[in-house]
Amino acid sequence: MRELAGKTAVVTGAASGIGRALAERSAAAGMNVALADVEGDSLRDAVETIEATGARAIGVVTDVTRPDALRELANRTLEAFGGVHLLCNNAGVFAAGGAMWETPVADFEWQFAVNTMGIVHGVRTFVPILLEQGQEAHILNTASMAAVTSSPLSAAYFSSKHAALSLSETLFHELEQRGAPIGVSVLCPELVDTRIGFAERNRPEIFARKDDAEDHPERDLVAQAIQTFTKTGAPPTLLADRALAAVRENRFYVLSPAGNGWRRACETRLDDIRAERNPTFVATTSND
Ligand SMILES: NC(=O)c1ccc[n+]([C@@H]2O[C@H](COP(=O)([O-])OP(=O)(O)OC[C@H]3O[C@@H](n4cnc5c(N)ncnc54)[C@H](O)[C@@H]3O)[C@@H](O)[C@H]2O)c1
Known part of the structure; x- marks a missing residue:
């Protein structure tokens, strides 16, 4: 989609980090932006920052784990802007689990609900709208380099991102084979300086750890490591x-500069x- 100006972007996880940057850069490119997030206060702040530049933006409190919330987001976007052209399924969370057999079931469920099913709900809600519009459009899913690697002590996050990549590749083939004017890209960042290390701030009660969630020292180490490494x-x-x-x-794979x-x-x-x-273990925080 060569021309962005005058079109409309929807960004999930838009109140912080990569999503907020996607929303701001889309607005700077002349797009209307619908920002969606579970965190109401930061969402309002992100919308006000964009509006202060003269761009048009709305904020819709949206939990991407819920299909009805995505439907509401689509309705509010269409009401405000009359169409949608760029969908960024970006919301994501990280929970420090520890070894796979010691990772609470709730950690798997929460990360798959946001990182994987959030994309599924976004695609199921918006692709029919985009097909019906019949105009040029694009879907950008945020996966991670965790989608193409595996690492000890973070099984739930990495496997949720493998699934996000596979969904994105499948969507690319399906839309291309139908000749739809809808491009697909997948963003696979290395470390980015965001608040992902503090994702627990948004864990809802339905995904709270239960009786199987004994404390393990490795869990704290992983939590500290992600907070430290993302700062770099x-x-x-x-x-x-x-x-x-x-x-x-219209390029599919979007990576960080090699690092x-x-x-x-x-x-x-x-x-x-x-x-x-x-499988060979390769450390992913060395500077090479
Ligand atoms: N930061 C990194 O190093 C890194 C690397 C690779 C991939 N990613 C991916 O980038 C994406 C954005 O994360 P970030 O690093 O900017 O983190 P972030 O925590 O700064 O931003 C994520 C946003 O998603 C929101 N969110 C959480 N649960 C949600 C839900 N159920 N519904 C809607 N919004 C929800 C949060 O409130 C937050 O505003 C994620 O998919 C993450 O997995 C991050």
């Missing part, structure tokens, strides 16, 4: 700019699969 990450605007460039150029071993980890994984050898 790229600014969210860098990823938003790369993503919008990919939307304009912390993630691309090597992905290549090693593919080499392991090709050679049918056992």
Whole structure:
């Protein structure tokens, strides 16, 4: 979708981090923006910041784990702007689980509900609208380099992102094979300086840890590591700019500039699969 000005973007997880940067950069490109998030106060702040630039924006408190909330988001966007052209399924959460067998069931359920099913609900709600519109449009899903690698102590997050990537690739094939004028991209960032390390702030009661959630020291280590490492990450605007460039150029895979071993980890994984050898562990925080 080469021309963005005058069109409408919907961004989930828009109150913080990468989503907020996507919303701000879309507005700066001349788009109307519908910002969706569960965090009402930060959402209002993000909308006001965009409106202060003269762009048109609305904020809709939206929980992407709920299909009815996505439907409401679509209705409010169509009422406000009359159409939708760019859908960014970006909302995501990280919970430090520990070893897979010690990770609470609620952690799996919450991360899959937001990181994976959030994309499913977004696609199921908006693709019929985009097809009906018949205009050029684009869907950008936020996965992660966690989608192409595997790492100890974060099974739920990594596997939810593998699923997000697979959904995105499938959607690309399906829309292309139907000749629909709808492009698809998947954003796979390395570390980004956002509040993902503090995602617990938004864990709803229905995904609260229950009796199987004994404390494990590894869980605290992972929680501290994600907070520390993300601080060293790229600014969210860098990823938003790369993503919008990919939307304009209709490119599918959108990565961070190569940096912390993630691309090597992905290549090693593919080499392991090709050679049918056992998985090699590759550290992903070294600077190479
Ligand atoms: N920060 C990184 O290092 C990094 C790396 C790779 C991928 N990602 C992905 O980027 C995306 C954005 O995360 P971020 O890093 O900007 O984190 P962030 O915490 O700064 O922003 C995520 C936003 O999603 C919102 N959110 C959480 N649950 C929601 C729900 N159920 N419905 C709607 N909104 C919800 C949060 O309120 C928050 O505003 C996520 O999908 C994340 O997995 C982040």
